Amino acid sequence: MGSFALIATGAALAAVDAVVPGLVDEQVASRLMAKDATLWGHDAETEASVRLGWIDLFEGSRALLPEIAGLRADLRAEGVDRVVLCGMGGSSLAPEVITKEAGVDLVVLDATDPEQVRAALDEDLQRTMIVVSSKSGSTVETDSQRRLFERAFTDAGIDAASRIVVVTDPGSPLEEASRKAGYRRVFTANPEVGGRYSALTAFGLVPSGLAGADIETLLDDAEDSAEFLGDDAEDNVGLQLGAVLGGTTPLRDKIVFADAGSGLPGFADWAEQLIAESTGKLGTGLLPVVSSIDAPEVHAVAPDVLPVLLAPLDGDAADGVSDSGTPDATRVLVRGSLGSQLFVWEYAVAVAGRILGINPFDQPDVEAAKKAARGLLDDRPESAPPAFVDGVVEVRGDPDLLGSATTVGEALQALLGRLPDHGYLSVQAYLDRHGQSELEQVRAPLANVTGRPVTFGWGPRFLHSTGQYHKGGSPVGVFLQLTAASGEDVAIPDQPFGFGELIAAQAAGDAQVLAEHGRPVLRLHLTDRDAGVAQVRAAVDALVGAGENG
Template identity: 45%
Template structure:
């Protein structure tokens, strides 16, 4: 059986058993009046406990229209930047804002450097570029954005900039009245107010994402037009693709299919899968419930064809297209602006179905507080992190694990096989790489290798996810701690050969990065999650070793 729901340029195709499961949930959503209630911004949709926060977080529903008020401000900033020769745009942000802006620019072919990292190698690579042409957009007050703001401020000053010349090298996006907004005013940085009733996770079409994209050359009006085309359908009980997708996601999370395998198959929307991953995992993964997104490289990648507790989603396939992946449970096609609104609405609906608050992130706070505790120091001294001797060393790779966690493994290959074999039944393995997304890009290739190993080391292969640290902390990190307790974790850190001090802070980027890694690892282990850390004494050599061990 196949169901196709089309409206506003979006097509959602649902096949097989998903149709029956989703239709039951869909009927209940319609009878409860959810489409009208959500379109009317009724905060009690997610229960009385969630209502106070939800009342302050539903502005994303209106962004296809309200964000048009940014047009003149963005046009003015773009003209000023071009006149000053500033055409190298760097975004210092975190979470959904960074991922949405990255998707917009990759899809449009616009150049934007996204820094949502504390890796000193990656940041040093950007600092080594042409600073004379560089404009930095700072979004929000995360520890990453704050550190990068300080690092670039020093770099510009060392390049001889000061006064008004230095001030205009930054554009700040922050809520009016916030500490960052006040600091921007004092420094003379241009400020674009961020919507107070929208957060980064659900705010793909808001100022937090659009400012950097517009400065990089993206036609944001076209994105808003695409979203507006879908917006009219969101009040409808039927012929509403976002409601149908939300019912499918919610019914999966209620049943045994609590993993969502996402593969792009010719959508042309580069980066959309990564943005959707942070939305689904962060909004739904809490209170022991949720839906874990597993982004794979293609429909031919290891892990896409796994059966059992997985629901598959194809991005880009229309219902009449033949070819690989046609049997996927859900296929979604449509332009990027409409996709942002589609997924935000669908995930909000799915959270209603499973009974969680989509707008809070209680377990992200735990890792943040653990990191802060590690960074806390006396009399301005640099923070220290206690490093225990590794359980195993092979070449450039150290293996750090709790006692007896490796099951007597004597080689790196045996340690990896033990970790994969010990993934709980019905669980997953998450690879968390605190490395350089550019210089250490080979780390992403470990996901398919581990997924293939899981197919031989286990009777029932486990899904394998991959995330860059600290990016994943604002995305799947919420699910890791708050979702079903069935994950195992492989964290990877690397030696720092060229650290970057953070002006005004008693730590460097390398120390901050290690504190973030250790802080999250400490929380995972305190929750009883199996977690192993690999430390690469030499990054390139260590990654090559890992690939060889898995091959």
């Protein structure tokens, strides 16, 4: 049975007390569940009117279950039991958390790094099928991955069409092309559900179900939760969570997630996209920060930080809420089954959008980085020479930013010197998130040395998530971009560029757009991956040591 519980303390509890009664008086709960598109104001009404299909998707989603189960059985009978998901953003983040929670294998290929792509391709093709997941089919990463696997299947003597399943919107170019190509199955999703709200549609269910997750229970739990979210009552936890997110005074706009044993690995990554893309616009919004239970941001809570602890479903809901030493410390603890969590958070972010005066269903700044990357792929300009080289790291940045820096450490110090009092640092690693996973270990030390929230994103994955906030949200971020050379590129069939060129253009394009928005960007290019990662980590450790000694 679905369940969701929330405990708020400090400023979070004050937000609940101050904001929820007004939401009840305005009948926000019943209006939202009735798909009232006027909730977010006149300017948002047109968009909202075609983006509320997630509210009542359960019947349509349940209709998919026998078809998914039948296809999975057919594939297993043919010896095909390895599922690779080619998708980005909302098309990949929900299936990743659903399958992790279920303990079943799903290869999520939301990358263009040649080494990560090659690793996904080099496994046993004889037992592999791919799910190509894209609302439009025009997503360059997903299209490139499809081309690669289709050619690989054919070269291996495998009927490629029999190994390709597609999830897309009805009437999309991808649907038409896929049916013409005779792919194994084409699933169409409700077009009135945006990507980040699509966890319980075909986009979340098809790859998860094919991998073996229990998607029927997932839907049951979500629907159970939906039943009480329409109540215009002060104990409506969806309204409470929305108030916590959007109603603190002054606004605690850095939402720091820490997993306290929830059993939902990857949930914070899914919530990160939902929150950042939904609210990060018009120069404001909420910045989600995926951290850990021992993170600096959780134990030394700044006035603009809201810690959210993800607790076990069957644990003591009070555990960890007031462990900061003061009974009125600001904390939010949530617990619930995965289906409940997915639906309640979608609901709460929509409510938070109303409180913040933001349309939670558009993403006006996402396209800018894509356009810049396409321009670089078309024009193929020569790479700008680095400002200097330190060891195996090429350093690039605006001269005003770098100043007299001649080492990686000095360049990092220069970047951190531009960090505002209420700002954040964004670390963006355009590398193999499996092969260079140790890079994530720089996040906590950087948070320690700066005393500010630090986000860590793998590129281009984060472009479909926090990328919207970086350009459209509060202009208080500074950006550290990490790229790396590849030993050998992976060609993209029928394209004039390979994956190495693609990821380089994506990184350069995003840096260009950030700079155009006045955001400080430090770019470190590792000419040797392993040595470069070690050098960057050593430079961060040295900053921490200098701070402790200072």
